[in-house]
Amino acid sequence: MISSVLSQHMTRSYTRRKLTYRAMYALLALASLIAIIPLLSIFGYVLTRSLPGLNLAFFTHLPQPIGETNGGMANSILGTLSLILIASMIGVPWGVGVGLFLSEYPPGKLSSVVRFSADLLTSVPSIIIGLFIYTLVVIPMRRFSLLAGGIALGIIMIPTVARSTEELLKRVPMHVREAGLALGLPRWKVILRIVLLGHSRAIATGIILAIARVSGETAPLLFTSFNNQFWQRGIDQPASSLPVQIYTYAISPYEDWHQQAWAGALILVLLVFFMNLVTRYILSPRGSRK
């Protein structure tokens, strides 16, 4: 097959073929460079534009009324951390549980349906999850709340955590489980103690990646955790979050707020990248086993 296709090419002169190769090489290298330009531009602007807005007040103060300077995003930073925490409380056990079900039990109809659903759930636009939680949680509770936002983010986390847990546990050699079972341990203890705890480091990477993904989400928070210019007052009250605050400030006409939006963006990007780097670091010594 290959030779027959190749023979068509061979009819052309060798120099021309060599030239085509060179041209394609240059073209593809150029494509790679083009793709990096937006990244560099985003980084460059986030870094330079955020500098004037980054001061102590940014990290310690609450947002101020329009026209008054010295406002900060302290409550939004705390809000984002709290949202992550609530989301993890839902997304991690649920996700890991599903991951265990997929990797530790014999594949059957249910597991392939679950796997497929998890994949599809990952690709449901996050704003849809926001709509869903608004009707499911906000309306019955009669208020926007930190909890609603956390649930929305938690749901987004589940499939990601589930699939990464499954993938990582599949790499665990069978004899590890066999050893446990041979000792007469019940299966669930083998799964929890040996399979899960023994590979908690690897599973943590999947969890951190899922957290990194949801911590930048804005759309599902617009009508769930809403916003709040004060410190949050409990789990059943609206709460501020970095992404929503950045959005609010970005579309405003105030120079001061724009600066803060950039500063907020820097913090958010740093947070997400830090998590990504941590996972790379955790995985790197084991890279060879991938």
Place this chain on the structure above:
Amino acid sequence: MRRMISVLLGCLGIALLAVIIGVSTEAATLINGAGATFPFPLYSKWFSEFQKVHNEVQINYQSIGSGGGIRQFTAHTIDFGATDIPMTAEQLAKSPTPIIHIPTVVGAVVLTYHLPGIPTGLKLSSEVLADLFLGKIKTWNDPRITQMNPGMTFPTDPVTIVRRSDGSGTTAIFTDYLSKVSKDWKTRVGTGTAVNWPTGLGGKGNEGVAGLIQQTPGAIGYTELVFAKINHLSIAAIKNSSDEFILPDLLSVTRAAASVTQSMPSDYRISITDPKLKGAYPISAFTYLLVHNSMTQNKGEKIITFLHWAIAEGQEYAQKLFYAPLPSEMVKKVNRTIEMIRLTPEENV
């Protein structure tokens, strides 16, 4: 490595602690409100000043637009709403509990534009304004504009209309005005918090519109007066029903409010656009807070205190932010309305 994970977990733990402490040491009552962006600069000032005097209350106000204020208030997701256009009789009828409108200040919707070389002095008649927003006048050097503004050189730029993308009381005030002055507008578009715009770019909130105008040469749009002032946008003078070109300012907006003192209904739901009074700016309106006529003890008490404060001490902040205070005869009436709000024992939440 484990250390790193534990540091991460530690961070999360601190956040958890903060959440829990937030629950248990809840000294101040948090009151949630949302709605109009039109009075937001004033409201954000009010809530911050009010908290300085009454530190047991925190009022969280999100400017999501008047449409949102009405929607979320009737859905009971917030404690009070804010809107620039009174709710319709139909909307009021749908609410399970009676709703009270509390007018707070008078504001003006101004036409702001971004024309390089013409920082001030643009004059527009109501007909030209309607045709601009209907998309009939497409360029700035249109004779109908140049004739009205002798001595100015207009660029050949296309007109970019900037309007709201969200449900908005500012839009309602503006479209209410256009419907009054233009038959064509009334039949083709009509009045509402969100309408089917014939043309233009959508910005979210007064903030978004002001932002877009700032960034787009050739743009014209409508915002609340303070947004134009704060952002140093150019403001157009509009021809009123007495054929005067009027710039929006404290005096001309107060005149507009004065035009209805005789005919004010008991629930304050009235439009003051296109007033028939000399010297009055034609596009202004009362802006309202929406509250239930009966509220639970704790929050209700605080909301009532705030409302009284707003129409007394609060009025002082209005002028600095270019809103006209309520006419004094109205203040008394509104105070009586606030006193009529009933308090009910705490629900078991």
Place this chain on the structure above:
Amino acid sequence: MFSFSPRPKSRKETHLGDFIFASLLRLISLGLALMLVVIAFFLLRGAFASVSRFEWSFITDSTWDPVQEVFGSAPVLFGTLVSSSIAVLIAAPLSIGIAVFLNELAPPKIGKAIGFLIEMLAAIPSVVYGLWGIFVLAPWLRTTVEPFLSKNLGWIPLFTGPYYGVGMLAAGLILSIMIIPTIFTISREIFKTIPTTQREAALALGATRWEMIKISVLKSSKSGIGGAVILGLGRALGETMAVTMVIGNRSEINLSLLAPAQTMASVIANEYAEATSDIHLSALIEIGFLLFIVTFLINAFARIFILRESRR
């Protein structure tokens, strides 16, 4: 998938703890699978009023008029389709090209570094893209790119009319950047599964490296690449914040890429919290439902594509 396993297939879970544990896992897994159904149900319930009132005209009608309470989503569907198509048209060749370059041609070190940078693109939050879009991309388009397009290509319907910076073009561009990592990562994974022998065979027969790529790499991973591109499309369709911030928010069908538009996701983000009438709200939920169905179908389709590829 697993040829042998010590996981008992037929043996009953005898231990009580085992039984409880297994049931629990099965239950939450079932719960996850049902989540899609529950979401669809809630959306459909919310959209019921709109579906029964507008029926098919909801999709075909192009008026979106909250005052008259007439809702037709054609402009919004159009905006979604066009902005995503622009994104795919730009991002697909670019990302596949990069995947080829990094996997087949570039020195390994450079390949790794660039691959890392491109994966970083995926980590940037949508709202940060939006921020950059408002303050960097849109002004650049308005002052540099669009005047040029308008002047030189204004006779093509795609580039007629006034330009604002924000609009369909800005949305398409920002989406294209956002989906590059999606298409790139999957394509590269697919290229990696192609055995080296296949490449060596082509080279041994005297092919240049480029011919080898065409014959051994691209030809044999056609359907997988197709799946990757469709997954990229799925991502673009549902992307909300960045698009909302730069698309200009106008519900109108306009062929010009310079004109503002509106997508399904952006109209929900803009109007959902503030729709006053019940039917307006219902119409927005119906858009949400349509978006859900479309992304569902597209992703299901793409995954089956890729699955077939990897099974082969």
